[in-house]
Amino acid sequence: MVSPGSRAKSRPAVILFSGGLDSTTLASIALEEGYQLHALTFRYGQRHEREVSAARDLSRELGFRSHRVVEIDLAAFGGSALTDAGAPVPKGRSEAQISAGHIPETYVPARNTIFLAYALAWCEVLGASDIFLGVNVLDYSGYPDCRPEYLRAFERMAALATRAGVEGRKVRIHAPLINLTKAKIIRRGLELRVDYSRTWSCYDPTAEGGPCGACDSCILREKGFREAGLPDPLLSATRR
Amino acid sequence: MVSPGSRAKSRPAVILFSGGLDSTTLASIALEEGYQLHALTFRYGQRHEREVSAARDLSRELGFRSHRVVEIDLAAFGGSALTDAGAPVPKGRSEAQISAGHIPETYVPARNTIFLAYALAWCEVLGASDIFLGVNVLDYSGYPDCRPEYLRAFERMAALATRAGVEGRKVRIHAPLINLTKAKIIRRGLELRVDYSRTWSCYDPTAEGGPCGACDSCILREKGFREAGLPDPLLSATRR
Numbered sequence: 215m216v217s218p219g220s221r222a223k224s225r226p227a228v229i230l231f232s233g234g235l236d237s238t239t240l241a242s243i244a245l246e247e248g249y250q251l252h253a254l255t256f257r258y259g260q261r262h263e264r265e266v267s268a269a270r271d272l273s274r275e276l277g278f279r280s281h282r283v284v285e286i287d288l289a290a291f292g293g294s295a296l297t298d299a300g301a302p303v304p305k306g307r308s309e310a311q312i313s314a315g316h317i318p319e320t321y322v323p324a325r326n327t328i329f330l331a332y333a334l335a336w337c338e339v340l341g342a343s344d345i346f347l348g349v350n351v352l353d354y355s356g357y358p359d360c361r362p363e364y365l366r367a368f369e370r371m372a373a374l375a376t377r378a379g380v381e382g383r384k385v386r387i388h389a390p391l392i393n394l395t396k397a398k399i400i401r402r403g404l405e406l407r408v409d410y411s412r413t414w415s416c417y418d419p420t421a422e423g424g425p426c427g428a429c430d431s432c433i434l435r436e437k438g439f440r441e442a443g444l445p446d447p448l449l450s451a452t453r454r
Numbered sequence: 455m456v457s458p459g460s461r462a463k464s465r466p467a468v469i470l471f472s473g474g475l476d477s478t479t480l481a482s483i484a485l486e487e488g489y490q491l492h493a494l495t496f497r498y499g500q501r502h503e504r505e506v507s508a509a510r511d512l513s514r515e516l517g518f519r520s521h522r523v524v525e526i527d528l529a530a531f532g533g534s535a536l537t538d539a540g541a542p543v544p545k546g547r548s549e550a551q552i553s554a555g556h557i558p559e560t561y562v563p564a565r566n567t568i569f570l571a572y573a574l575a576w577c578e579v580l581g582a583s584d585i586f587l588g589v590n591v592l593d594y595s596g597y598p599d600c601r602p603e604y605l606r607a608f609e610r611m612a613a614l615a616t617r618a619g620v621e622g623r624k625v626r627i628h629a630p631l632i633n634l635t636k637a638k639i640i641r642r643g644l645e646l647r648v649d650y651s652r653t654w655s656c657y658d659p660t661a662e663g664g665p666c667g668a669c670d671s672c673i674l675r676e677k678g679f680r681e682a683g684l685p686d687p688l689l690s691a692t693r694r
Contacts, residue, residue: 282531284527285527287524291572323576323578323616324571324572324574324578326615327574327611327615328568328575331568331571332564332568334563334564334567335528335531335563336531338564339563358615358617358619359614359616361614363614364615367610367611370607370610371567371607371608372564372567373607374599374604375566375608376564376599377563377598380598
């Protein structure tokens with residue numbers, strides 16, 4: 215993977231980092247641009263323990279300046295298959311169904327707003343004015359808080375919310391994956407030597423600790439590798 | 455206090471509720487307007503256990519439809535005397551110092567953005583489109599996220615962030631205390647029969663469980679009662 219600090223520019227930035235395919239590619243892009251990364255991983259609901267542990271491991275390997283895992287209690291409100299322990303994760307949907315523009319069951323209410331609010335708080339403490347976020351409109355067009363117009367509105371709000379904003383230092387949200395297909399994200403990551411066998415995408419791992427292969431996230435990942443014309447190294451790693 | 459549901463209008467609303475003087479007055483205003491209240495209290499940092507227990511008690515007495523206490527981990531980032539266990543709460547400052555327009559040490563980075571983001575998530579699940587927030591610009595002019603222009607920017611962001619927004623239902627933030635002096639808040643609350651002996655304001659309670667009398671919040675509360683020409687019933691209650 216890209217070695218940290220390989221460029222002269224060395225500004226601190228907060229990255230929302232799940233340890234998945236998208237945010238690991240995102241981290242490599244930000245490191246390539248020379249940012250010092252402070253990574254923020256959220257633990258929410260019941261389903262993401264495997265993801266959090268991938269994030270911890272990758273944080274060390276990628277040379278982030280710091281890493282915080284913050285527990286957030288979205289399950290208190292319910293309202294999503296990803297946070298409500300009683301609701302099943304949708305399985306076996308077609309790519310067309312996933313990308314059809316309706317809001318999927320895995321939509322977590324106001325999730326990116328909560329995530330970005332914490333990132334904004336940390337920026338304020340670090341004196342950082344850059345946030346990296348791995349959102350993507352193509353694969354998940356049904357998520358309202360993945361759209362560019364949402365991100366610009368968050369920036370405008372942030373400029374009024376903080377000490378930094380009052381002092382004229384505005385926070386910018388970088389979302390370089392926003393218009394990329396999964397295949398393009400993977401190709402970009404491989405150029406940056408991302409080791410995708412270490413990234414985790416599945417919403418609902420099997421008892422043996424492998425990806426389920428049937429949730430929306432697994433299906434989109436599989437499609438991405440297929441369209442990139444490459445095997446998913448995670449599958450070879452977990453099948454070994 | 456005002457009995458719940460005393461008016462015909464009966465729409466659900468989320469209220470950010472600390473159990474303090476301001477948010478208890480705010481709750482009474484919202485109940486008087488006929489809203490069904492779903493209260494959200496945050497536990498953060500080390501210093502607010504007494505406040506959380508006041509909020510729980512008052513939630514029952516005021517007849518809220520539901521009450522959630524959400525743990526948020528602002529201490530992970532540091533940056534404020536209210537969340538950083540190592541930093542002392544400022545004591546004995548003059549009213550002029552507190553209100554001078556500089557950003558005080560008790561400013562918690564992006565606090566209201568995080569609070570409102572959770573409220574927005576809960577609105578989305580409840581199907582509510584009203585949030586009540588007890589912010590005030592007069593006493594705490596140094597907090598950037600207490601200003602009306604900040605609240606309007608949050609509303610614009612929220613309209614793009616959520617399923618409800620996509621479907622045309624916009625969330626409105628009600629901040630009826632925003633331009634009131636503490637004395638006016640107290641007078642309005644007394645008209646609504648708020649029992650201020652049950653409300654809690656202090657940032658740093660004494661070992662005996664009373665208010666310290668010297669933190670910014672105690673000083674502003676004392677000033678409010680003095681200017682309203684009334685004794686603070688909490689002080690008689692805790693001195694008993």
